[in-house]
Amino acid sequence: MTKIFVLVLTVFFIALIGIFSRPSGYLADLWPANSLLLGLMLREPRLVKSTFWLWSGGAMVAADLMTGSSVLKALVLNTGNIFSVMAGVIVARRWRLVPYPVRDIGDVLNIALVALAAAVAAGLFGIVANPLLFDGSVADGLAYWLVTEFVNYVVFLPLIIVAPGYTALKPGAIKGFLSGLGPLSPLPGLSVIALCLLAMSLSGPGVIAVPLIGLLWCAFAYSLFNTALVTLVYCVWTLISLSNGYIDPDYHTSYWMNVISLRVSVAMVALLPIIVSCYTHLNSTRLSDLEYASNHDHLTGTLTRRALNEFVRREAGQQASMSLLMADLDHFKAINDNHGHPVGDQVLRHFVAIARQCLRSDDLICRMGGEEFMLVFQDLPTAEANSIGNRIRSSFEQTPMALDNGETINATVSIGIAVKCGDDDFDALVSKADQALYRAKHSGRNRVINFADLSASA
Numbered sequence: 317m318t319k320i321f322v323l324v325l326t327v328f329f330i331a332l333i334g335i336f337s338r339p340s341g342y343l344a345d346l347w348p349a350n351s352l353l354l355g356l357m358l359r360e361p362r363l364v365k366s367t368f369w370l371w372s373g374g375a376m377v378a379a380d381l382m383t384g385s386s387v388l389k390a391l392v393l394n395t396g397n398i399f400s401v402m403a404g405v406i407v408a409r410r411w412r413l414v415p416y417p418v419r420d421i422g423d424v425l426n427i428a429l430v431a432l433a434a435a436v437a438a439g440l441f442g443i444v445a446n447p448l449l450f451d452g453s454v455a456d457g458l459a460y461w462l463v464t465e466f467v468n469y470v471v472f473l474p475l476i477i478v479a480p481g482y483t484a485l486k487p488g489a490i491k492g493f494l495s496g497l498g499p500l501s502p503l504p505g506l507s508v509i510a511l512c513l514l515a516m517s518l519s520g521p522g523v524i525a526v527p528l529i530g531l532l533w534c535a536f537a538y539s540l541f542n543t544a545l546v547t548l549v550y551c552v553w554t555l556i557s558l559s560n561g562y563i564d565p566d567y568h569t570s571y572w573m574n575v576i577s578l579r580v581s582v583a584m585v586a587l588l589p590i591i592v593s594c595y596t597h598l599n600s601t602r603l604s605d606l607e608y609a610s611n612h613d614h615l616t617g618t619l620t621r622r623a624l625n626e627f628v629r630r631e632a633g634q635q636a637s638m639s640l641l642m643a644d645l646d647h648f649k650a651i652n653d654n655h656g657h658p659v660g661d662q663v664l665r666h667f668v669a670i671a672r673q674c675l676r677s678d679d680l681i682c683r684m685g686g687e688e689f690m691l692v693f694q695d696l697p698t699a700e701a702n703s704i705g706n707r708i709r710s711s712f713e714q715t716p717m718a719l720d721n722g723e724t725i726n727a728t729v730s731i732g733i734a735v736k737c738g739d740d741d742f743d744a745l746v747s748k749a750d751q752a753l754y755r756a757k758h759s760g761r762n763r764v765i766n767f768a769d770l771s772a773s774a
Contacts, residue, residue: 320367328376345559346468349372350465351473358430369402396441407429415477418477435465438461438462439462478541508531611623615661620683627680629742638745639693643730645688646762651663666712668689671708674704674707676693698768705764708731712729733752734749
């Protein structure tokens with residue numbers, strides 16, 4: 317109950333702000349109260365079933381009466397406000413438009429659709445209210461109320477939707493709220509202010525487009541909430557500046573000023589797709605780097621076990637013939653103990669370099685962990701698998717690794733081989749290669765054993 321009281325009181329004060337922006341005798345230039353009411357009910361559906369919306373309507377009526385509106389005007393205008401808000405809520409629930417929390421572009425489009433539904437309801441109400449309160453026409457009531465409310469919803473509703481959650485009156489609430497705002501560098505926001513000042517020094521039809529490049533910078537640099545906040549400030553500035561003549565979009569200004577404002581706005585718009593393209597390219601590069609890092613061992617550049625499993629599940633598992641080589645460097649712990657782990661890392665990379673020289677372009681090599689590697693071959697008969705295994709073993713044995721101090725490290729490798737036959741799946745093949753490797757390690761190391769030979773000898 318305390319929370320609802322605080323929210324209703326907030327609606328009351330927000331309504332006062334809107335009333336003070338109202339030109340004499342007509343609708344407010346800025347009316348954030350409806351967006352606040354709609355946003356809160358979209359975020360917390362339980363508020364719809366409470367008396368929150370009714371008390372909020374009463375708060376808006378009270379704000380109108382306190383500022384000198386007649387009872388009729390206060391009741392009619394705020395009945396229209398509640399009608400508009402509830403229409404947005406009904407459409408959101410009926411068509412399951414869930415704009416909270418905002419995760420992607422679809423959620424932003426849902427916000428726009430809910431805003432449009434609420435604005436249409438306001439326009440329909442304006443058909444009656446405009447002739448009744450302002451002696452205006454039915455057509456003007458529909459068009460003006462619809463457009464005005466749509467602008468207000470689009471300006472204010474996103475900020476309400478994306479605002480960080482809060483825990484009322486609990487310790488650490490302010491700190492938690494601030495942490496939800498994300499990083500905030502002053503430069504993008506200052507660029508918007510500077511460009512708004514530039515627009516105020518110009519006039520003509522292109523002035524409102526001048527700050528767009530600053531807003532785009534904010535979109536890339538700020539969190540979603542901070543971007544929505546800056547956008548709100550820009551929209552409020554534009555609406556107030558247009559109403560009070562601080563910026564002049566009128567075509568009746570001088571020819572040269574029209575040309576200047578249009579050309580400045582064209583320059584700003586021209587930069588937008590280039591900036592977006594640069595950002596998209598950078599993001600794509602980062603994603604590619606991240607994908608590579610997640611799929612490759614950082615030390616040896618071989619595939620990770622997860623990446624190999626993905627590949628096998630997607631492609632290699634469909635092959636009729638497949639061979640596996642399980643390779644394990646002999647006495648690797650002794651190399652680490654005697655020479656240090658950096659030298660051990662060099663030995664691992666040395667083995668991978670030699671093994672790659674023996675592979676075909678479509679063969680795969682994966683570091684399973686520690687000093688153990690798996691090599692995957694498609695369409696490779698048993699005899700050729702044995703030949704490649706022996707070539708890798710002998711090349712590694714006969715190619716000592718030279719250290720910076722002139723010393724050389726001699727190392728050997730044991731290899732177990734399994735060739736797919738019948739209905740063997742990948743796991744069965746790995747198990748067979750493991751058994752062959754185990755026999756190679758326990759038969760003196762530095763040798764290659766095929767699982768088929770184990771079966772034959774058994």
